[in-house]
Every structure is written in structure tokens, then in C-alpha cells.
Amino acid sequence: MDPLIIQDHYEIDYRHSYAEDSPFFVGLTKGKLLGSRCTACGYTYATPRSHCMECGAPTSWHELPLTGRVHTYTTCHYGGEAFLKETPFTLILVEFDGADTLFLSRLKGVPTPTHPSPLEGEGQGGGGVYIGMPVRAKFANTPTYKVTDVWFEPE
Ligand SMILES: [Zn+2]
Numbered sequence: 001m002d003p004l005i006i007q008d009h010y011e012i013d014y015r016h017s018y019a020e021d022s023p024f025f026v027g028l029t030k031g032k033l034l035g036s037r038c039t040a041c042g043y044t045y046a047t048p049r050s051h052c053m054e055c056g057a058p059t060s061w062h063e064l065p066l067t068g069r070v071h072t073y074t075t076c077h078y079g080g081e082a083f084l085k086e087t088p089f090t091l092i093l094v095e096f097d098g099a100d101t102l103f104l105s106r107l108k109g110v111p112t113p114t115h116p117s118p119l120e121g122e123g124q125g126g127g128g129v130y131i132g133m134p135v136r137a138k139f140a141n142t143p144t145y146k147v148t149d150v151w152f153e154p155e
Pocket of ligand 1: 043
């Protein structure tokens with residue numbers, strides 16, 4: 001017997017809170033990238049984090065520069081439903097001066113590599129991205145209060 005397959009329509013309004021991470025998402029609407037910095041040891045995160053993973057002390061908000069460099073990247077051939085139409089696309093980890101951790105984001109404005117590439121050399125792998133590429137944050141004109149309100153493009 002073949003598996004029984006049925007189809008139902010499914011729709012839901014999903015209401016949730018960003019709680020203490022809310023300033024990060026509001027910052028995106030103002031063209032700011034807010035990381036967090038430990039109030040005790042100074043360890044600086046490129047993401048929202050209420051407490052330091054190095055020493056456990058609380059953090060305070062810290063405005064990151066809007067430019068950084070590609071630390072590494074990958075090509076996504078599959079994604080969540082919202083992104084399927086955009087595949088393949090490039091995800092990057094951005095490194096910033098003055099931050100000890102990285103920021104995961106989309107890279108737009110350059111061809112997406114279509115096959116694995118070596119660690120250096122612009123254009124390797126068929127795409128324009130390379131490790132160390134200077135990039136600049138871009139922000140959505142109409143905010144959705146999601147992390148996709150920010151992405152990066154070549155500087
Ligand atoms: Zn700390």
C-alpha cells in the first residue's frame with residue numbers, strides 16, 4: 001500500500017517577544033548594529049547577549065561599526081520556506097574591529113559561488129565572495145523586526 005497523503009490548509013498568527021533582545025531589533029530600524037559588551041571583563045559580542053559567556057557578568061549594549069570583513073562564508077542551496085525562492089544565496093560570518101565574536105548574515109550584491117572554493121582568491125568557486133572581503137551593513141527600508149532586516153554588501 002502506498003502511504004496515505006492528505007492535504008490541509010494551515011495558517012496561524014504567531015505572536016512572540018524578543019524580550020531583552022528587543023533593542024537589537026529596534027536598532028536595525030535605526031541603521032544600527034547593537035552588540036553587547038561585558039561590564040566586567042570587556043569581552044565584546046557582535047550579537048545580543050545578556051550575560052558574558054566568559055565570566056558570567058551582565059553585558060551592556062555596544063554599537064558595532066557598520067563595516068567589517070568576511071570571516072568565512074557558505075552557499076545555501078536550501079532554506080526555510082521564506083528563502084526558497086532566493087536560493088542559492090551566500091551566508092557570511094562577519095568580523096568587526098573591536099568585537100570578539102562574529103555576526104551571521106546574508107551577503108548580497110555579489111555572485112553566489114556555485115561550487116566549493118579554496119580559502120583565498122577573489123572569484124574562486126565561481127562567486128565574488130572571498131575571505132577578508134570588506135563588507136558594509138545594509139538595512140531594510142521597511143523593517144520587519146527580524147534579523148533579515150540587515151544584510152551585507154561589498155564595501
Ligand atoms: Zn565577561
